[in-house]
């Protein structure tokens with residue numbers, strides 16, 4: 231299965247959530263690949279706490295260089311062998327794997343898409359499909375060439391049988407909801423671009439679900455003045471109505487990740503030891519695990535309706 235993580239804005243929690251979901255899938259025994267297709271800002275290495283590739287590899291062996299034909303085979307690293315975090319390296323399922331295909335430090339967003347790039351990208355996805363149960367592709371924000379590349383590659387005949395799922399990440403604010411809706415439905419968005427590369431609009435829409443990140447708990451009023459609590463509740467109601475209107479309400483979302491204090495100051499995978507130490511909230515890990523389950527359980531995935 232190929233999972234494309236997309237968002238209109240940067241800073242939505244797309245990468246951190248995807249890394250955590252990838253980790254939890256590997257903890258269920260799945261073989262998981264993580265492709266850093268955020269070419270201008272490839273920070274998945276940092277999130278997996280592999281400090282020497284915090285912002286991508288330095289030797290031109292990453293995905294940016296691979297797509298430009300500057301290396302024949304892109305670098306791949308076992309997260310558990312390479313991470314600096316001992317607890318992460320030890321926290322494993324006997325048959326699970328988590329492999330990072332990093333980006334390049336000093337890479338940049340692509341400005342054009344050529345047939346050779348599409349071919350190389352297709353070959354990479356085919357290889358991943360053969361070797362892994364789930365492949366995450368963390369795409370650059372917005373209407374990027376990375377997005378078009380993913381849509382072009384998945385329409386190639388070699389991938390005609392691959393299961394593709396799209397996750398659109400957004401924060402729980404007015405602008406983020408509008409932006410995520412726009413990324414899917416507006417001009418040059420996912421559906422427009424997909425159609426231009428031969429996808430059927432409705433079929434493509436059916437492969438797409440929204441994920442809300444860093445959602446504040448509105449019922450918790452501790453520490454808030456009554457006026458603040460009332461105002462927040464009113465805003466939350468307005469956001470809920472907007473999301474429902476755009477097919478991003480309870481029926482269109484695959485998951486909700488609560489605000490997690492740990493992630494507010496550091497991008498990382500949250501482990502059971504962090505919850506046991508009372509540093510991370512158990513609800514956050516539960517939300518990541520639930521998202522991993524919903525993403526890979528066909529019956530649950532299908533239950534989430536998408537509005538046309």
Ligand SMILES: Nc1ncnc2c1ncn2[C@@H]1O[C@H](COP(=O)(O)OP(=O)(O)O)[C@@H](O)[C@H]1O
Pocket residue numbers: 237239240241242243244245246247399443444445487488489490491493494495496497498
């Ligand atoms: N559930 C969450 N609660 C609090 N902060 C979060 C949460 N998810 C992500 N963050 C933080 O938000 C910032 C942006 O997240 P990131 O995954 O880098 O976004 P993107 O990939 O969309 O640009 C990071 O500092 C990250 O740690």
Ligand SMILES: [Mg+2]
Pocket residue numbers: 244245246268273
């Ligand atoms: Mg990111």
